[in-house]
Amino acid sequence: KKLLIIFLLCISVNVFGQNYDEAKVAAYTLPDLLMSVNKKKITTVKDWENIRRPEILSLFEENVYGKMPRQFDNIVFEVKGENKNAMNGKAHLKEVEIAVTSNKKTVRINLILFVPSKIKEPVAAFLLINNRGKENTSPNREVISGFWPAERLIEAGYAIAAFHYSDAAPDNEDTFQNGVLRLYPEQLSAGDGMKAVGAWAWAASRVMDYFKQDKDIDASKVTVVGHSRGGKASLWAAAQDTRFAMCVTNCSGNTGASLSHRRFGETIERINTSFPHWFADNYKKYNSNEKGLPLDQHMLLALVAPRPLYVTNASQDLWADPKGTYLSEKEAEKVYRLYKLTSSLPVSPPAVNMPFVKPPLAYHIREGKHDLTEYDWAQFIKLADNHFGKKK
Numbered sequence: 589k590k591l592l593i594i595f596l597l598c599i600s601v602n603v604f605g606q607n608y609d610e611a612k613v614a615a616y617t618l619p620d621l622l623m624s625v626n627k628k629k630i631t632t633v634k635d636w637e638n639i640r641r642p643e644i645l646s647l648f649e650e651n652v653y654g655k656m657p658r659q660f661d662n663i664v665f666e667v668k669g670e671n672k673n674a675m676n677g678k679a680h681l682k683e684v685e686i687a688v689t690s691n692k693k694t695v696r697i698n699l700i701l702f703v704p705s706k707i708k709e710p711v712a713a714f715l716l717i718n719n720r721g722k723e724n725t726s727p728n729r730e731v732i733s734g735f736w737p738a739e740r741l742i743e744a745g746y747a748i749a750a751f752h753y754s755d756a757a758p759d760n761e762d763t764f765q766n767g768v769l770r771l772y773p774e775q776l777s778a779g780d781g782m783k784a785v786g787a788w789a790w791a792a793s794r795v796m797d798y799f800k801q802d803k804d805i806d807a808s809k810v811t812v813v814g815h816s817r818g819g820k821a822s823l824w825a826a827a828q829d830t831r832f833a834m835c836v837t838n839c840s841g842n843t844g845a846s847l848s849h850r851r852f853g854e855t856i857e858r859i860n861t862s863f864p865h866w867f868a869d870n871y872k873k874y875n876s877n878e879k880g881l882p883l884d885q886h887m888l889l890a891l892v893a894p895r896p897l898y899v900t901n902a903s904q905d906l907w908a909d910p911k912g913t914y915l916s917e918k919e920a921e922k923v924y925r926l927y928k929l930t931s932s933l934p935v936s937p938p939a940v941n942m943p944f945v946k947p948p949l950a951y952h953i954r955e956g957k958h959d960l961t962e963y964d965w966a967q968f969i970k971l972a973d974n975h976f977g978k979k980k
């Protein structure tokens with residue numbers, strides 16, 4: 589309680605220099621999603637896919653997340669542990685090491701995967717980029733956590749997987765290089781080199797490489813899920829790797845799903861100062877210079893189109909700017925419309941605990957704090973059921 593009071597006091601005297609007052613949001617103009625760099629108005633899926641989408645991807649690589657290296661020398665999948673009777677016989681547990689080698693260095697991503705028992709055909713899967721304690725995704729289920737309610741997913745007929753983000757890049761400004769970036773040292777000195785968030789997204793794509801050859805998994809039905817910093821990575825993963833069929837970005841906030849131009853809650857300067865190891869060095873040019881950004885996060889959401897996208901907020905999580913997140917998702921509708929996909933999101937942000945769960949664009953604001961909970965997962969399952977067709 590004491591901490592909460594101190595925190596609220598800090599906010600009221602604005603110790604962090606962040607704005608939490610809607611009246612103080614200055615007018616801003618978002619870069620136009622549907623206008624190419626050469627001022628061509630984009631009105632067709634063809635022009636979106638051939639002109640504007642690649643342009644926007646490059647803008648994000650150059651200015652925000654850094655380039656995504658696609659080459660490596662070798663990838664090896666090894667099932668290191670297995671339990672065909674996990675979860676009281678309801679699931680088949682596989683602990684898979686994904687070893688990727690390049691530049692004579694190897695990075696190892698440890699995947700925990702539960703597949704429903706007695707499946708008749710390959711199943712759809714959820715993959716969580718785990719940015720919390722490893723115990724949240726424990727294979728032995730010593731800890732049953734709402735952050736990754738694997739039992740519930742199995743019950744709903746989905747395979748459920750997770751890897752810990754530190755396997756790809758430790759979340760620390762001094763040690764983040766000790767993962768994927770050992771394979772790509774040239775990235776570290778380049779202005780548009782990827783850093784930790786890029787590495788986490790890269791690792792999600794290597795899990796997709798694994799899913800492609802696991803006969804239990806329907807790799808055409810994989811949802812990548814992330815919370816907060818993990819939600820920034822899940823978005824970037826889905827944007828650059830279209831093999832992901834669906835994306836969930838939970839409370840992802842600044843440089844995730846929310847609009848930077850609004851400068852509400854966390855700002856670019858704040859995030860680059862607290863976490864200098866997350867984004868490309870070029871991103872620091874936009875500290876206190878959101879106006880200069882040639883993009884905003886609605887354009888990242890649009891890169892997920894036409895695939896379903898679930899965006900969330902929590903009512904007490906003003907730091908992540910729920911309103912700016914919703915406005916961002918509403919803007920992305922324009923690209924879904926090119927695909928003739930109609931979003932059912934209302935004009936104004938929905939009330940707390942009133943989920944809108946119809947594909948292609950889903951949203952809810954959950955009552956409570958910044959977190960990923962069983963309530964959130966229950967909605968993600970509904971979107972997947974709706975999109976992939978419920979199977980049991």
Ligand code: GCU
Binds near residue numbers: 816
């Ligand atoms: C910090 C950071 C956010 C991030 C969050 C999290 O609050 O400022 O940008 O989303 O941590 O990952 O939980």
